[in-house]
Amino acid sequence: MLTTPSDRALVPFVSVENMLALVHRRGLDRCLREITDYIAEDFARWNLFDKTPRVASHSPIGVIELMPTSDGTQYAFKFVNGHPANTKHGLQTVTAFGVLADVGTGYPKLFSEMTLLTALRTAATSALATRTLAPKGAQTVAIIGNGAQSEFQIRALAAVCGFTAFRLYDIDAAATGRCAGNLLALGLSLTACGSVEEAVEGAEVITTCTADKRYQTILTDNLVGAGVHVNAIGGDCPGKTELHRDILLRASVFVEYTEQTRIEGDIQQLDPKHPVTELHDVLAGKAAGRTDAGQITVFDGVGFAIEDFSALRWLADRVSEDAPSDQLDLITDPDDPRDLYGMLLRYAQHTSTNIG
Amino acid sequence: MLTTPSDRALVPFVSVENMLALVHRRGLDRCLREITDYIAEDFARWNLFDKTPRVASHSPIGVIELMPTSDGTQYAFKFVNGHPANTKHGLQTVTAFGVLADVGTGYPKLFSEMTLLTALRTAATSALATRTLAPKGAQTVAIIGNGAQSEFQIRALAAVCGFTAFRLYDIDAAATGRCAGNLLALGLSLTACGSVEEAVEGAEVITTCTADKRYQTILTDNLVGAGVHVNAIGGDCPGKTELHRDILLRASVFVEYTEQTRIEGDIQQLDPKHPVTELHDVLAGKAAGRTDAGQITVFDGVGFAIEDFSALRWLADRVSEDAPSDQLDLITDPDDPRDLYGMLLRYAQHTSTNIG
Numbered sequence: 183m184l185t186t187p188s189d190r191a192l193v194p195f196v197s198v199e200n201m202l203a204l205v206h207r208r209g210l211d212r213c214l215r216e217i218t219d220y221i222a223e224d225f226a227r228w229n230l231f232d233k234t235p236r237v238a239s240h241s242p243i244g245v246i247e248l249m250p251t252s253d254g255t256q257y258a259f260k261f262v263n264g265h266p267a268n269t270k271h272g273l274q275t276v277t278a279f280g281v282l283a284d285v286g287t288g289y290p291k292l293f294s295e296m297t298l299l300t301a302l303r304t305a306a307t308s309a310l311a312t313r314t315l316a317p318k319g320a321q322t323v324a325i326i327g328n329g330a331q332s333e334f335q336i337r338a339l340a341a342v343c344g345f346t347a348f349r350l351y352d353i354d355a356a357a358t359g360r361c362a363g364n365l366l367a368l369g370l371s372l373t374a375c376g377s378v379e380e381a382v383e384g385a386e387v388i389t390t391c392t393a394d395k396r397y398q399t400i401l402t403d404n405l406v407g408a409g410v411h412v413n414a415i416g417g418d419c420p421g422k423t424e425l426h427r428d429i430l431l432r433a434s435v436f437v438e439y440t441e442q443t444r445i446e447g448d449i450q451q452l453d454p455k456h457p458v459t460e461l462h463d464v465l466a467g468k469a470a471g472r473t474d475a476g477q478i479t480v481f482d483g484v485g486f487a488i489e490d491f492s493a494l495r496w497l498a499d500r501v502s503e504d505a506p507s508d509q510l511d512l513i514t515d516p517d518d519p520r521d522l523y524g525m526l527l528r529y530a531q532h533t534s535t536n537i538g
Numbered sequence: 539m540l541t542t543p544s545d546r547a548l549v550p551f552v553s554v555e556n557m558l559a560l561v562h563r564r565g566l567d568r569c570l571r572e573i574t575d576y577i578a579e580d581f582a583r584w585n586l587f588d589k590t591p592r593v594a595s596h597s598p599i600g601v602i603e604l605m606p607t608s609d610g611t612q613y614a615f616k617f618v619n620g621h622p623a624n625t626k627h628g629l630q631t632v633t634a635f636g637v638l639a640d641v642g643t644g645y646p647k648l649f650s651e652m653t654l655l656t657a658l659r660t661a662a663t664s665a666l667a668t669r670t671l672a673p674k675g676a677q678t679v680a681i682i683g684n685g686a687q688s689e690f691q692i693r694a695l696a697a698v699c700g701f702t703a704f705r706l707y708d709i710d711a712a713a714t715g716r717c718a719g720n721l722l723a724l725g726l727s728l729t730a731c732g733s734v735e736e737a738v739e740g741a742e743v744i745t746t747c748t749a750d751k752r753y754q755t756i757l758t759d760n761l762v763g764a765g766v767h768v769n770a771i772g773g774d775c776p777g778k779t780e781l782h783r784d785i786l787l788r789a790s791v792f793v794e795y796t797e798q799t800r801i802e803g804d805i806q807q808l809d810p811k812h813p814v815t816e817l818h819d820v821l822a823g824k825a826a827g828r829t830d831a832g833q834i835t836v837f838d839g840v841g842f843a844i845e846d847f848s849a850l851r852w853l854a855d856r857v858s859e860d861a862p863s864d865q866l867d868l869i870t871d872p873d874d875p876r877d878l879y880g881m882l883l884r885y886a887q888h889t890s891t892n893i894g
Contacts, residue, residue, distance in 0.1 A: 190629070191554060197867035198547060202885040210882070237593050239608050241641050246613050248604050252595050257602050259617070261637065263644020273546070273643055274875040279868055281617065285597050287629055288619020297870040301878055330872075333879035357876060364879050510866075511553035512635055514653040516686075519630040520713065522657055523689035523720050526566070529558040 191515040194507040196294035196497060204497075204505045205298070211341035214334075218306040218313075218342050220492040225310075225462035230254055231488055235442040238419070243267055245419055251487035257283045258491040260296055264419060266393055274330065275393055276300065282494040292498045293510060296490065301331060303493040304485055305338035307438075308413045311481035312387055313343050314464055315436060315471050316411040320386035321347055326378055326400055327392035327416055328352035328361040335389050335415070336361075340370060347371040351381035378405060389413040390424045403428040408476040417448040418484040425480065427451040433478040436461050436471075438486035447482040458482070547871040550863040552650035552853060560853075560861045561654070567697035570690075573662040574669075574698050576848040581666075581818035586610055587844055591798040594775075599623055601775060607843035613639045614847040616652055620775060622749055630686065631749055632656065638850040648854045649866060652846065657687060659849040660841055661694035663794075664769045667837035668743055669699050670820055671792060671827050672767040676742035677703055682734055682756055683748035683772055684708035684717040691745050691771070692721060703727040707737035734761060741766070746780040748772040759784040764832040773804040774840040781836065783807040789834035792817050792827070794842035803838040814838070 196204070205213050224231070236249040244265030251258060260280035268275050278296035283289060323345050325332050329352070339345045348370060352358045355374070362372045375381040382388055382405050390400045393416060403426045406412060412433070417423040425448045435458045437443040444454055461481065463469035472479050501507045516525035552560070561569050580587070592605040600621030607614060616636035624631050634652035639645060679701050681688050685708070695701045704726060708714045711730070718728045731737040738744055738761050746756045749772060759782045762768060768789070773779040781804045791814040793799040800810055817837065819825035828835050857863045872881035 187554065195866070198543065198870050199867050202882060205882060206885060232595055234593065237590065237604065237606060239588055239606060239613055239641075241608075241610065243642065244644050246606075246608070246639060246641070246644050248593065248606055248615060250593060250595060250602075250604055252597075252602070254597065257595055259604060261615070261639075261646070263639070265642075265644045268643055269875045271643070272875055273645065274870065274872070274878070277645060277869050279646070283602060283617075283619070285595075285602070286599065286621075287624055287627070288600050288602050288621045289629065289633060290617070290635070295868055295870065298878065298882065330876045330878040337879075360874070360877055360880065364877070364883055510551070511555050512651055513633050514554050514630065514651065516630070518716070519625045519628055520686045521716055521720070522630070522654065522686040523693075524716065526558060526561060526654065527720055530562045 187511040188515045191511055191513045192509040193290050193512045194292050194501050195510045196292070196501065196507050198295045198298065200506040200508065201295050201298045204500060210337055213302060214306055214309065214338045214341045217302055217493055217496050218310050218338070220496040221303065221306055221310055221489050222465060224488050224492045225465050227253065228462040233439055235445060236487065249487040249490055251491050252285055253491070255285055256495065257285050258487070258494045260300070260487070260490040262296070262300065280490055280494055282498050289513065292494060292501060293512070294494065294497055299493050299497065300490070301334045303489045304331060304415065305334035306342070307483060307489050308335055308389060308415060308481070309338035309342035311413060311436065311461055311483065312339060312411060314461065315479040315481060316343070316387050317409045317472065317475055320411070321345065322349065322385045323347070323387040323389060324349045324351070324381040324385035326351050326381060326388065326390045328357040329391065329393050331391045331415065332361045333364050335391055336365060336370070349373045349375050349381045349383070349385055351375045351378055385410070387411045387413070390416055392416040392424060398424055399426045400424040401429060402426050406478055408478065410478055412478070412480045413483060414448045414480055415483045417482070419446050420450065423448045423451055429478070430480060433480040434459065436464065436479060436481045438483065442486060443482055443484050446484040449482055543867040544871045547867055547869045548865040549646050549868045550648050550857050551866045552648070552857065552863050554651045554654065556862040556864065557651050557654045560856060566693055569658060570662050570665065570694045570697045573658055573849055573852050574666050574694070576852040577659065577662055577666055577845050578821060580844050580848045581821050583609065584818040589795060591801060592843065605843040605846055607847050608641055609847070611641055612851065613641050614843070614850045616843070616846040618652070618656065636846055636850055638854050645869065648850060648857060649868070650850065650853055655849050655853065656846070657690045659845045660687060660771065661690035662698070663839060663845050664691055664745060664771060664837070665694035665698035667769060667792065667817055667839065668695060668767060670817065671835040671837060672699070672743050673765045673828065673831055676767070677701065678705065678741045679703070679743040679745060680705045680707070680737040680741035682707050682737060682744065682746045684713040685747065685749050687747045687771065688717045689720050691747055692726070696726060701743070705729045705731050705737045705739070705741055707731045707734055743767045743769070745769040746772050748780060754780055755782045756780040757785060758782050762834060764834065766834055768834070768836045769839060770804045770836055771839045773838070775802050776806065779804045779807055785834070786836060789836040790815065792820065792835060792837045794840065798842060799838055799840050802840045805838055
């Protein structure tokens with residue numbers, strides 16, 4: 183580098199390596215509990231946020247989305263893709279990165295990988311919904327779909343809600359084997375099941391986290407008994423659902439942000455006026471959650487920008503402590519802020535040539 | 539770094555330093571001409587693009603915007619702020635960065651500073667509009683507003699359209715002095731003027747590029763004579779305009795993307811049905827540009843996502859040649875793409891500790 187950028191030019195960057203190191207040093211359980219708390223805090227001040235459905239660019243084989251939000255003091259957005267066919271080419275279905283910025287100046291404060299961070303916040307959000315809505319005394323969780331998100335869901339349900347028994351099913355038995363193998367050392371009870379029917383047997387909580395980009399019926403109506411709480415995580419874009427609509431019609435449905443979930447969630451199968459409850463209203467005591475033991479509750483989770491905001495806010499707090507980060511020379515910092523051209527000119531002079 | 543990220547994990551990053559080096563090595567004139575050509579090429583295939591007005595988050599003192607677009611093969615977005623009070627604190631009014639991504643996989647291909655790149659593409663777009671709409675034989679340009687964008691406007695009008703005479707005015711004479719001083723070595727005729735009236739005297743082209751975030755009348759009706767071409771660049775968000783509406787009513791108005799310009803441009807002062815022409819239609823021969831020598835033409839430029847797409851496409855082509863870039867460890871790349879947790883687990887094993 184020919185010149186040294188000023189502090190104002192530099193933006194902290196949490197690389198994949200930095201994120202792995204942070205989670206590893208801090209402990210995954212602690213990270214998941216903290217992110218759950220940050221999300222709960224931000225959900226509690228829901229009305230402060232500038233909310234908008236994500237901005238999606240669809241193609242025949244996938245989607246690229248931008249998810250912005252702001253609480254009036256900080257602004258965050260995430261870039262995230264969803265390309266189910268990617269795994270055939272050794273690439274991931276979902277990758278993400280994001281930025282936290284200062285509303286007062288518009289300057290970015292933190293740039294981060296968010297593939298791992300999204301996995302953490304998605305699991306934390308499910309745990310928050312489960313802690314809020316699951317029946318009292320629930321002990322067993324069925325995890326339907328044992329892909330990239332499944333271990334994080336299990337770790338969060340264990341760390342935040344205290345579950346220790348998990349029944350796993352995937353159409354690909356190798357995925358189930360990988361999931362169980364990865365979690366082997368933790369002392370959890372993990373049961374590999376041969377069918378959805380078998381997996382949901384005795385489970386008070388069912389989490390569906392499958393990845394196909396089309397209408398699926400992962401859970402048929404007969405598989406969901408009285409009193410069960412369902413986290414439907416994988417139905418998260420137009421044309422992609424997991425639950426038979428009859429389950430939704432029998433259940434109390436909880437969502438993050440109604441306007442977005444009507445488009446993207448399992449409730450896209452229902453009439454646009456079908457009553458749903460926003461989770462933050464339950465957390466704030468403004469709406470009822472589970473009201474009786476026989477009620478079926480469904481958290482139709484699609485992932486909302488405020489959760490990414492919370493995750494980035496958590497990360498920025500860690501970086502301002504001692505979490506590892508790099509510095510990106512991202513922002514021009516001319517001596518006189520109105521003299522951008524002069525910065526270019528002086529760079530040229532500095533290097534003894536001209537800018538033609 | 540404890541592990542070496544794979545190639546798939548790395549995204550080329552053009553830092554401020556890299557961008558300065560690129561422009562300096564390649565020559566600013568050549569860069570501006572090339573970016574003008576890339577924008578003209580993309581405007582010529584306008585219908586291929588997924589177009590949406592930018593997604594703005596307004597606060598009392600500024601705005602943060604995301605500007606996405608895609609041609610079905612590549613996707614680009616820019617993050618850009620606008621905070622006029624920033625200069626009081628030594629910060630810039632506008633900073634930006636952006637990403638080019640592959641629509642087929644959703645993976646980012648290039649991450650770049652875009653404060654400098656936006657200055658280049660904004661100037662290139664004005665030059666493209668001027669080349670298309672200015673009266674034949676025009677020789678003199680008035681530049682009203684001599685802030686951070688002004689030298690780039692002048693360089694692009696000189697490099698792309700061949701103008702050599704510029705008449706400068708700013709309410710802050712120091713800004714005019716800085717602008718003229720920065721351009722002194724180029725052999726252009728630069729005249730510092732004491733008023734807007736003086737600056738527009740004899741000018742066949744007038745470019746307004748002021749920065750105040752409020753309704754202004756930089757150009758009153760009597761100052762714009764027959765046959766003049768106006769680039770109104772600074773009226774670019776709701777509540778921010780530069781031209782008296784009577785000028786617009788007498789002129790033929792050209793815009794980038796009507797839906798966005800109705801909200802952000804000088805034409806926000808007009809009836810939403812007032813006829814305007816999109817510049818790309820003129821370039822494609824589908825609409826008339828200047829039809830007679832006495833006609834006033836106004837390019838109501840607000841900056842559109844396709845121009846950023848073009849600029850990033852230009853930059854990616856330079857990086858794939860030999861332009862300087864760094865590598866960001868931005869994308870997780872697990873051995874098995876569905877085994878994100880395993881990547882975290884193995885990182886922990888690799889470092890001989892556990893992930894809690």
